[in-house]
Amino acid sequence: DQQVKQNSPSLSVQEGRISILNCDYTNSMFDYFLWYKKYPAEGPTFLISISSIKDKNEDGRFTVFLNKSAKHLSLHIVPSQPGDSAVYFCAASEYGTASKLTFGTGTRLQVTL
Amino acid sequence: DTGVSQDPRHKITKRGQNVTFRCDPISEHNRLYWYRQTLGQGPEFLTYFQNEAQLEKSRLLSDRFSAERPKGSFSTLEIQRTEQGDSAMYLCASSFGSSGGLSTDTQYFGPGTRLTVL
Numbered sequence: 001d002q003q004v005k006q007n008s009p010s011l012s013v014q015e016g017r018i019s020i021l022n023c024d025y026t027n028s029m030f031d032y033f034l035w036y037k038k039y040p041a042e043g044p045t046f047l048i049s050i051s052s053i054k055d056k057n058e059d060g061r062f063t064v065f066l067n068k069s070a071k072h073l074s075l076h077i078v079p080s081q082p083g084d085s086a087v088y089f090c091a092a093s094e095y096g097t098a099s100k101l102t103f104g105t106g107t108r109l110q111v112t113l
Numbered sequence: 114d115t116g117v118s119q120d121p122r123h124k125i126t127k128r129g130q131n132v133t134f135r136c137d138p139i140s141e142h143n144r145l146y147w148y149r150q151t152l153g154q155g156p157e158f159l160t161y162f163q164n165e166a167q168l169e170k171s172r173l174l175s176d177r178f179s180a181e182r183p184k185g186s187f188s189t190l191e192i193q194r195t196e197q198g199d200s201a202m203y204l205c206a207s208s209f210g211s212s213g214g215l216s217t218d219t220q221y222f223g224p225g226t227r228l229t230v231l
Binding site for chain 2: 105
């Protein structure tokens with residue numbers, strides 16, 4: 001049972017434009033959400049997180065939006081840069097589980113010149 | 114570099130052999146996690162330590178797998194009698210978490226150990 005879903009396996013965006021990566025979850029007990037970026041042959045790198053008490057969190061070019069009623073979150077990258085090309089994973093943790101993360105299957109972002 | 118480190122980065126072994134991986138977390142982090150990632154999938158939780166205590170194990174962690182964190186610092190993950198299905202990237206992560214199970218600490222990952230079982 002895939003509790004965290006990233007339905008778009010890949011996304012291509014032009015440099016300077018906005019990248020929007022989406023994530024849906026099914027477990028209503030999830031209360032903390034994170035986005036990680038992963039380059040080949042490296043471990044995931046933390047990007048940004050959001051608690052369920054918020055609906056938006058911003059850090060530089062990265063903004064995460066959370067819609068609890070729809071069980072949906074999205075990551076916006078503005079402006080997109082070629083160095084953003086990587087696989088992006090959405091992850092979630094459930095209250096009381098000491099941050100055991102459940103990951104989606106990832107979205108490969110390619111930022112073209 | 115004070116990030117999470119893992120050793121070795123790559124391991125090729127024959128089916129039936131035992132392998133051991135090491136993870137050194139960020140020094141002030143009290144929590145340490147092991148995940149496994151296969152091609153096309155996100156990382157899957159295997160086990161978690163708070164200090165030296167192993168507090169949770171996934172059902173993915175068969176009895177051929179054992180993990181330790183003897184002094185609450187580095188951790189080892191051993192796989193006995195490896196099978197081809199064990200081929201994966203094994204990721205370690207660490208975080209600083211307070212007691213009480215609140216799920217708001219951020220995990221920082223190491224580069225992973227890629228295991229290939231022939």
